[in-house]
Amino acid sequence: MPVLPAEVRIFDYAVPLIIVGAGACGSVAALAAHERGVEVLLLERDPVPRGSTALSGGQIPAAGTRLQKKAGIDDTPEILEGDIIAKAEGQCDKAIARHIARESAKTIDWLAETHKLPLSCIDDFVYPGHSRMHMHASPSRFGAEHMDVLTHKVPGHYHRLPWPGRIHGLAVWSRHNFATPHILPLPASALPGRVPRRRSQIVQIGEITFANVHLSHGQLLNRRQLLRIAGALRGKPSAIIGDYNAVGPSLIPGFADVGPREATHFGADVVPFRLDRCLAHGLICSFAGTLDFGPSDHKPIVLDLQIAVARVRRHPLQRARRRLVKIRAAFR
Ligand SMILES: Cc1cc2nc3c(=O)[nH]c(=O)nc-3n(C[C@H](O)[C@H](O)[C@H](O)COP(=O)(O)OP(=O)(O)OC[C@H]3O[C@@H](n4cnc5c(N)ncnc54)[C@H](O)[C@@H]3O)c2cc1C
Helix, strand or coil, X not given: CCCCCHHHCCCCCCCCEEEECCCHHHHHHHHHHHHCCCCXXXXXXXXXXXXXXXXXXXXXXXXCCHHHHHCCCCCCHHHHHHHHHHHCXXXXXXXXXXXXXXXXXXXXHHHHHCCCCCCEECCCCCCCCCCCCCEEECCCCCHHHHHHHHHHHCCXXXXXXXXXXXXXXXXXXXXXXXXXXXXXXXXXXXXXXXXXXXXXXXXXXXXXXXXXXXXXXXXXXXXXXXXXXXHXXXXXXXXXXXXXCCCCCCCCXXXXXXXXXXXXXXXXXXXXXXXXXXXXXXXXXXXXXXXXXXXXXXXXXXXXXXECCCCCCCCHHHXXXXXXXXXXXXXX
C-alpha cells in the first residue's frame, strides 16, 4: 500500500483517531476509544467487516478474569506472560507479552460485563502450550457444534457420523452435492471396556472415494483397520484421511503416505507428533500442508489431490510406428 506524505493531502475534516481495519483488534480499540469520548473513524476495506477474526475459533487467552475465578481457576498475568513467551520460543517482544498478559483480565471482564459478549471460561481443556486454562470463548466453541450450525448458515452438503459418548465424530462438507456416505464398521479390540467400535465414513466425491477415519490407537489394531478400509476401496482412486496414530510407516499395499510430514497434535499437551494423515491410492498429491490450531487440539491438514493419469503402455510395434511417423514428419 503506498504511503503518501501528509503535506500533499488536503482533507475536508479531521478526526483525532483513525483506526484501519475492523477485525477484533480494530473494533475493540474503536469501542474503547469511543467509550472514553474520543471521536473515532474506523476504516474497513471489505464490504462487511470480518477479517481473520470471523474465521477463528474465537478463543481468547486471559489470566485472572472473573470468569476464571467463578470456574475455580487460579491464574495470574505472570503465568500467561510466561506461556506466551514460551510458545513463541522467546522470539516475541517480551514487553508486549507482559502488557497483553496484564491487560487481559480487565479486557475480558469489560467485554463480558459491559458489552455482554457471550464469553465463558473453557474449564475442561488446557490449550496446547498453556500451563493454565487461560482460554475464554463463546458457548458454541466445539468444532462439532460449529459444524452442525454451519449447515444452516452456508449452502452446501454435510453429513456427520456421531461417535456415541464423544463430542467429536466424523463429518464431511462439500459445496457440491454428493451421495450419502456409507458406513464401514472396522475391526475392534477384543479387550472388554473399550470405547465404542470405530467406523469409517466412506464418501464418494466425483471420481475419488474418501475414507474418513478416526482409528484406534493400538498399533496392530489400527493397521488391521487400515487393511479393512483398503480392501473396501477395491483399488479405486481413493484417500484414507483422518486421525491415525501409526508409529512408523503404515505399509498398506498400493497406498502412498502423502499427508503433511509435520506434527499435528501434542500428546499429553507436550509431545508433538504426526497424528493426522492421508494415504492415497491412484492419486497425485500436489500440495500437503497444515493450518494453525483452531478450536480443536489437532491442526487441520490441507491436501490437493488429483486422479493420477496412468501412463499408457503401448505395444512395441505401436511404439516403432509412432517413432517412424515422427521421423517422417521431421524430414518433410
Ligand atoms: C482458522 C483460524 C482460527 C483461529 N483461531 C484463533 C483462536 O481460537 N484464538 C486466537 O486468539 N486467535 C485465533 N486465530 C488468529 C486470530 O483470528 C487473529 O490473530 C485475529 O483475528 C487478528 O485480529 P485482527 O483484528 O488483528 O485482524 P483481522 O480480524 O484480520 O482484521 C483485519 C481487518 O482489516 C481489514 N483491512 C486490511 N487491510 C485494510 C486496509 N488497507 N484498509 C482498511 N481495512 C483493511 C481487513 O479487511 C479485516 O477486516 C485464528 C485464525 C484462523 C485463521
